[in-house]
Amino acid sequence: MDLYAIIFYxxxxxxxxxxTIVVFSKNVVYSAFALLFALFGVAxxxxxxxxxxxxITQLLVYVGGILVLVLFGVMLTTKVxxxxxxxxxxxxxxxxxxxxxxxxxxxxxFWSTDWYISENPIDVAKxxxxxxxxxxxxxxLPFEIASVVLLVAxxxxxxxxxxxxxx
Amino acid sequence: MDILIxxxxxxxxxxxxxxxxxxxxxxxxxxxxxxxxRIGPNRVGPYGLLQSVADVVKLLMKEDIVPAKANKxxxxxxxxxxxxxxxxxxxxxxxxxxxxxxxxxxxxxIADVNxxxxxxxxxxxxxxxxxxxxxxxxxxxxxxxxxxRSSAQMISYxxxxxxxxxxxxxxxxxxxxxxxxxxxxxxxxxxxxxxxxFLQPVAFITFFIAAFAETNRLPFDLPEAEPELVGGFHTEYxxxxxxxxxxxxxxxxxxxxxxxxxxxxxxWHLPYADMLGLSGFAxxxxxxxxxxxxxxxxxxxxxxxxxxxxxxxxxxLMSLGWKVMLPLTLANALVTALILLxx
Amino acid sequence: xxxxYIPIFLMIAVGVLFGxxxxxxxxxxxxxxxxxxxxxxYESGMEPVRTARERFSVKFYLVAVLFIxxxxxxxxxYPWAVSFKSLGWLGFVTMTVFVVILFLGFVYVWRKGALxxx
Numbered sequence: 001m002d003l004y005a006i007i008f009y010x011x012x013x014x015x016x017x018x019x020t021i022v023v024f025s026k027n028v029v030y031s032a033f034a035l036l037f038a039l040f041g042v043a044x045x046x047x048x049x050x051x052x053x054x055x056i057t058q059l060l061v062y063v064g065g066i067l068v069l070v071l072f073g074v075m076l077t078t079k080v081x082x083x084x085x086x087x088x089x090x091x092x093x094x095x096x097x098x099x100x101x102x103x104x105x106x107x108x109x110f111w112s113t114d115w116y117i118s119e120n121p122i123d124v125a126k127x128x129x130x131x132x133x134x135x136x137x138x139x140x141l142p143f144e145i146a147s148v149v150l151l152v153a154x155x156x157x158x159x160x161x162x163x164x165x166x167x
Numbered sequence: 168m169d170i171l172i173x174x175x176x177x178x179x180x181x182x183x184x185x186x187x188x189x190x191x192x193x194x195x196x197x198x199x200x201x202x203x204x205r206i207g208p209n210r211v212g213p214y215g216l217l218q219s220v221a222d223v224v225k226l227l228m229k230e231d232i233v234p235a236k237a238n239k240x241x242x243x244x245x246x247x248x249x250x251x252x253x254x255x256x257x258x259x260x261x262x263x264x265x266x267x268x269x270x271x272x273x274x275x276x277i278a279d280v281n282x283x284x285x286x287x288x289x290x291x292x293x294x295x296x297x298x299x300x301x302x303x304x305x306x307x308x309x310x311x312x313x314x315x316r317s318s319a320q321m322i323s324y325x326x327x328x329x330x331x332x333x334x335x336x337x338x339x340x341x342x343x344x345x346x347x348x349x350x351x352x353x354x355x356x357x358x359x360x361x362x363x364x365f366l367q368p369v370a371f372i373t374f375f376i377a378a379f380a381e382t383n384r385l386p387f388d389l390p391e392a393e394p395e396l397v398g399g400f401h402t403e404y405x406x407x408x409x410x411x412x413x414x415x416x417x418x419x420x421x422x423x424x425x426x427x428x429x430x431x432x433x434x435w436h437l438p439y440a441d442m443l444g445l446s447g448f449a450x451x452x453x454x455x456x457x458x459x460x461x462x463x464x465x466x467x468x469x470x471x472x473x474x475x476x477x478x479x480x481x482x483x484l485m486s487l488g489w490k491v492m493l494p495l496t497l498a499n500a501l502v503t504a505l506i507l508l509x510x
Numbered sequence: 511x512x513x514x515y516i517p518i519f520l521m522i523a524v525g526v527l528f529g530x531x532x533x534x535x536x537x538x539x540x541x542x543x544x545x546x547x548x549x550x551x552y553e554s555g556m557e558p559v560r561t562a563r564e565r566f567s568v569k570f571y572l573v574a575v576l577f578i579x580x581x582x583x584x585x586x587x588y589p590w591a592v593s594f595k596s597l598g599w600l601g602f603v604t605m606t607v608f609v610v611i612l613f614l615g616f617v618y619v620w621r622k623g624a625l626x627x628x
Contacts, residue, residue: 007519029303033241036296043289047515056285057585064292064325065578068318071299072571075315128282128342129596132589136601144604146586147611150579154615157575158622160568173517177524230540231533235549247529254525258518278517285588286518307551319570322577329584336591403551407536411529482627485573489625493580493616500587501609504594504602 008048015041028074035070039063053127176277180257188417189219195470202474222410229406234305237403241304246404246411249297253415256290256422259283261345263435263455267447275435275455276345283344284336287426288329291381295321297415298383298400305403313399316481317383323488324380324387327373330496334370334503335363335430348434362433369499371431373492378423380488383416385473387484424465425458432461572624583612 014037021034039062046055135143193208193215200207209215233239260283263275280286295318302314339347353361364371380387401412428434435454445453479487590597590605619625 003516007516029241033244033296033300040293044519052280052282052515053285053589056282056289059289060285060292060329060585061578061581064289064295065322065574065581068295068299068322069571069574069578072315072318072574075303128589129593130589132591132593132601133597135586135589136597136604140604143586144608144611147583147608150582151611151615153579154576154612154619157572157579158619158624160572160575160624169513170516170520173520177517177521181524227536227539228541229536230542231537232544232549234551235546236551243533247526247533250529250532251522251525254528255518255521258521277521278514280514280518305551315570319573322581323573326577326580326584329581330587333584333587333591336588337594340592340595342588342592406540407532410536411532485627486625489576490620494613497609497613500591501606504591504605507595508599508602 004048008045011041011044011048014038015045029071032067032071032074036063036067039067051127053131172273173277176273176275180262180277181254184254184257184418184421185414187421188414189223190216191417191421191466192219192222192413194467195473198467198470199474202471226407226410231408232403232405234307234403236306238304238306241300242403243408245297245301245304246408246415247297248300249294249415250411250418252290252294252297253418253422256287256419257425259286259344260422260425260429261348261434262425262458263451266451274345275451279345280343282342284332284342284347284430288325288332291328292322292325294381294415294419297412301404301412302400305400307403310400310402313402317400320383320387320484320488321381323485324377324492327488327492327496328377328381330493330500331370331374331377332430333496333500334367337500337503337507338363338366344429344434348429348436351433352436354438360433360436360438362436363431367431367499367503369495370503371427373496373499374430375427376487376492378427379469379472380484382419382423382469384420384469386476386479388478420466420469421462424462424469427465428458428461432465434458569627576619576624579615580612583609 018034018037018041022031022038025031025034039058043055043058043063046052046058196218197207197209197215199205207215208218211217211221233242258278259276259280261274261276265272265274267273278286298317298321299314302310302312302317305311335347336342339350341347347363351360351362355361355365359365379385401409404412435458437454437457440450440453440457443450443453586608587605590601594601594605
């Protein structure tokens with residue numbers, strides 16, 4: 001096993017382990033903090049895939065932003081901390097059916113896809129400039145639409161502020 | 168072999184940082200004493216030089232008190248996150264030009280990555296969690312408020328920081344920190360070093376202010392504002408766990424100074440040093456010393472500010488971050504691009 | 511490429527280990543004399559009223575929302591900033607459009623008082 005494999009498995013274990021805690025923990029705040037390590041592990045995996053810009057974006061946006069939001073959201077909810085969440089097993093049959101269907105699809109896609117493996121390694125020095133070039137030429141329209149989507153979200157955020165003022 | 172070199176670099180940098188913190192704390196205490204017309208610690212060792220060492224030993228021997236209502240695992244995890252983040256940020260900063268040693272050229276930078284400048288931003292953004300976690304796990308209102316304030320403050324100023332950096336990236340056309348420093352070794356008009364502080368003054372000032380906010384230093388130390396929050400997020404911490412937060416704060420200060428030096432003050436560049444006619448090795452050493460010297464100057468400025476300015480109110484802090492710094496840095500980025508394209 | 515990141519992984523490992531060792535060392539070296547009074551929240555100060563885990567201002571949540579939105583904008587700016595010379599005026603104009611659209615949102619949020627902290 002070479003160093004690459006060791007690092008890969010390390011990040012894989014971090015990601016999956018924390019993801020398990022996210023799902024199975026009975027304390028919401030534990031789940032939220034475990035998500036931190038899951039997202040961090042994914043960023044590490046991106047680095048191993050030579051997508052360093054993506055890894056950094058993952059850290060900046062997901063870990064640095066969205067997770068803070070999730071934490072605030074969890075903390076905003078009263079009395080959620082010491083409440084033991086009960087996860088009862090209900091609706092056994094449909095759940096199993098949906099689970100089988102979903103995982104079957106994923107496994108099917110996984111096996112049937114002809115995975116493309118690049119012959120020559122990517123020029124990593126150029127990932128960021130390449131993304132910039134693509135965004136502002138080939139994918140210009142989605143890029144500008146993204147700004148409109150963000151604008152809509154901003155207007156939505158302003159609504160929260162207004163409601164706060166009245167109350 | 169590469170791993171060996173990398174490990175040596177890591178060991179040297181971390182050892183240097185830990186030793187610097189020991190002296191930095193002392194310098195800060197002596198300087199504050201001077202500013203406030205006191206004497207300051209001067210008993211332990213000559214000139215009080217060993218005061219911080221004594222403090223570390225004291226903290227190490229203290230009882231680790233975890234309040235009964237606190238959450239023990241998270242209470243332990245918080246200082247670990249803080250210190251790990253503080254120790255890793257320095258990884259991409261070039262502390263000197265390449266050096267010739269035993270026939271091999273060694274780059275004086277721990278990790279030479281393409282997205283260096285963004286790495287710093289990303290790792291810094293992880294720092295929020297140490298404080299938030301500490302605040303929440305303590306189960307104390309002051310701690311929780313401190314933790315919340317720190318997260319809101321840090322994310323707000325992270326934006327200005329990120330936007331200020333864009334000015335620098337536009338100048339250099341790259342995210343690599345070593346290239347950013349190299350670009351600054353040129354001369355403007357034939358005599359003025361092309362440091363970004365001269366080319367990007369707006370970015371420099373806003374970045375510096377944001378650096379204060381990110382390191383939770385006065386006048387931005389709202390997360391631990393003593394008069395209102397007792398000790399803020401670390402109210403319920405004792406012993407070395409408190410010590411780790413303290414250590415992390417000072418390490419962050421050193422790293423922040425190093426980033427300011429790298430991005431705006433020419434990094435290891437000593438103007439006109441190549442005219443001294445030094446050999447390659449001596450020149451490299453001189454450059455490393457220049458880098459350290461610049462950091463010390465920035466640090467002294469950090470300390471002087473802390474003991475001179477009063478603390479912001481929280482609403483002032485937020486409006487400065489959102490209403491002044493954000494539009495200013497955004498405008499700076501666009502204007503810089505406009506000028507660079509026009510000429 | 512991965513070689514460049516191994517020192518970083520190494521450094522993260524060193525940082526985490528350092529933290530763990532220090533915390534454990536302190537636990538091991540320090541005395542352990544807990545008492546009921548000592549373990550109360552905010553031990554030497556006034557008695558805390560109710561729990562700390564209560565609701566707090568929605569403002570913090572709003573700041574986080576605004577942060578994410580602008581953070582995404584900033585992340586879009588980086589790739590442009592690296593390659594803006596080759597993109598030239600066209601790139602500049604499209605980027606300006608992008609920024610201006612978001613700035614309109616910013617002005618709206620400001621006018622609606624979402625940036626006031628009161």
